Each structure stands twice: as structure tokens, then as C-alpha cells.
Amino acid sequence: MSNSLTIALIQTHLSWENPTENRRLLNDKINAITTSVDLIILPEMFTSGFTMNASEVAETMDGETISWLKIKAKEKQTAIVGSLVISENDIFYNRLVFVEPSGNIIKYDKRHTFTLAGEHKVYTAGTEKVIVDYKGWKICPLICYDLRFPVWARNVENYDLLLYVANWPKVRVSAWNALLKARAIENMSYCVGVNRVGLDGNKYEYSGHSAAYDVLGHRIDTIVENQETTEIVILEKEHIKKYREKLNFLNDKDRFNLEA
Incomplete structure (x- = not known):
């Protein structure tokens, strides 16, 4: 168990529908991290960009990217998390994988597929919320559009x-900024979001705005928008304990049952 968690947020551009190039790109960025970290965070669909051409980029859980992630996690002695397109039984998922240094993998399939882009027509939505227990930290990993749905993220x-x-995308980044901060405040937890930068193959622009917030909604990073960067942030258990005990807001949360 660790009282602190050191995380690396990789805000990067992505090569459109090119897993080989993206692995090369991210391999260099991961190798460039010289600080000892506990967790490295990559963007959504980090092998391809946000594509609906699932059949062109899909891999399996025994594929090249998963094998590469296991190797990097072991080499760096850190967990690595991000999402990619996975095919299972002829079904496509936007799947987040949390790869531990031991090679153990925890997976989460995106619950809220982005209907505006037709993601629901290509990818099957997940049904299970996942909590990762890593180094004594309980981590709730979610994907992009999930951010708009606070009930799914509620800290029960x-x-x-x-x-x-x-x-x-840049066009809606004000919502990203507001919701990340809100999720931290309402759940009295650290909230971290890692977004990409650059243009994708559909000419959508991404401006980053990756960020880390503490339980009071204060930013604890120095990430600059529109730039490729790797930011190291340290999270402290004592910070969570102090303000949860002092304020007790989670004790007053509403009780509810979530329907499928």
C-alpha cells in the first residue's frame, strides 16, 4: 500500500488509424519518462484515434498492442492505462485496459458510446463499472463520453x-473542463483526464486540456493546451482523508439503483 501515487499524463497527437506508428510514438514518450512513476495514462483509442473504422484497426487481447503494453509495464515497473479497439467474437469494443507490471490486465468497456458520431452503431457498450485496486489505491477508470454522465461515475x-x-474535440472543450472539475468535487476524489491534441482523419481538432484535480476541485497540474507534453503529478492519500473527514459530503449522497 502506498500513501502517494505518482502518475504520468501523456498528452499527444495520434497517427490516424496507424497502430504501428502510434506504438512507436508512445514507446518513445514512455521511454523518455525518467522519473519513477506508478501509473502512465494514455488517451482514448491511442492506437488509432477516435475512428469508426473498427475493422481496420481492431486487435485482440492477444494482439501486438497488448503484448507491447505488457512489455513496457514490466520494463518501467509501472501500470499503463488507455483504450483501444478490441474485437471479440466478431464484436467491437472501445476497451480500456489497465496493465500492471506483473502482466495482469483489468479491462473496462466504454459504457456510454458516443451516439453523435455513431459509435453505438459500431461498438458494443459495456455494462460493468470497474474499480481497480492498485498499490492500495482504488481507481475508477472511464472513457471520454462517460464524463457527461455523473450517475455512472458516482462514488459509491x-x-x-x-x-x-x-x-x-476542441469545439466542446469547455464542457470537458467544467465536468472534470465537477466530477472531482461531487465525488471528493482526485479526478484526472487525459486528452489528445492535433487533427484526426476526419479533420476534427483536439486541444488537449488534460488535467488533474484534487478533491476540492483545484488543479494540481501545469499542462498547457494544444501542446504535446508529459506531466508528472503526485496524488496523496492524506489529502483525501483530511477533507473527507472534515467535510463528510459523501455521507450525505443520494441512494439510488442504476438500471441497465
């Missing part, structure tokens, strides 16, 4: 870190 598990990986 007493998690410590709410984590979003995303391809969130």
Missing part, C-alpha cells in the same frame, strides 16, 4: 481516483 465504492481517457 469509496474510490480515490476517477480517471478519464479521451478524444474530446
Whole structure:
């Protein structure tokens, strides 16, 4: 168990529908991290960009990218998290994988597929919320559009870190900024969002705005928008404990049952 968690947020451009090039790009960025970190966070669909051409980029859980992630996690002795297109039984998923240094993998399939882009027509939505127990930290990993749905993210598990990986376009980035901060405040947890930068193959622009918020909604990073960067942030258990005990807001949360 660790009282602190050191995380690396990789805000990067992505090569459109090119897993080989994206693995090369991210391999260099991961290798460039010289600080000892516990967790490296990559964007949503980090092998391809946010594409609806699933058949062109889909891999399996035994594919090249998963094998590469296992190798990098072991080499760097850190967990690595991000999402990619996975095919299982002729069904496509926008799947987040949390790869531990041991090679153990926890997976989460995106619950809220982005209907505006037709994601629901290509990818099957997940049905299970996942809590990762890593180094004594309880982490709730979610994907992009999930950010707009606070009930799904509600902290009923007493998690410590709410984590979003995303391809969130510049045109709606004000919502991204507001909702990340809100999720931190309402759940009294750290909230971290990692977004990409650059243009995708559909000419959508992404401006980053990756960020880390503490339980009071204060930013604890120095990430600059529109730039490729790797930011190291340290999260502290004592910060969570102090303000949860002092304010007790989670004790007053509404009780509810979530329907499928």
C-alpha cells in the first residue's frame, strides 16, 4: 500500500488509424519518462484515434498492442492505462485496459458510446463499472463520453481516483473542463483526464486540456493546451482523508439503483 501515487499524463497527437506508428510514438514518450512513476495514462483509442473504422484497426487481447503494453509495464515497473479497439467474437469494443507490471490486465468497456458520431452503431457498450485496486489505491477508470454522465461515475465504492481517457474535440472543450472539475468535487476524489491534441482523419481538432484535480476541485497540474507534453503529478492519500473527514459530503449522497 502506498500513501502517494505518482502518475504520468501523456498528452499527444495520434497517427490516424496507424497502430504501428502510434506504438512507436508512445514507446518513445514512455521511454523518455525518467522519473519513477506508478501509473502512465494514455488517451482514448491511442492506437488509432477516435475512428469508426473498427475493422481496420481492431486487435485482440492477444494482439501486438497488448503484448507491447505488457512489455513496457514490466520494463518501467509501472501500470499503463488507455483504450483501444478490441474485437471479440466478431464484436467491437472501445476497451480500456489497465496493465500492471506483473502482466495482469483489468479491462473496462466504454459504457456510454458516443451516439453523435455513431459509435453505438459500431461498438458494443459495456455494462460493468470497474474499480481497480492498485498499490492500495482504488481507481475508477472511464472513457471520454462517460464524463457527461455523473450517475455512472458516482462514488459509491469509496474510490480515490476517477480517471478519464479521451478524444474530446476542441469545439466542446469547455464542457470537458467544467465536468472534470465537477466530477472531482461531487465525488471528493482526485479526478484526472487525459486528452489528445492535433487533427484526426476526419479533420476534427483536439486541444488537449488534460488535467488533474484534487478533491476540492483545484488543479494540481501545469499542462498547457494544444501542446504535446508529459506531466508528472503526485496524488496523496492524506489529502483525501483530511477533507473527507472534515467535510463528510459523501455521507450525505443520494441512494439510488442504476438500471441497465
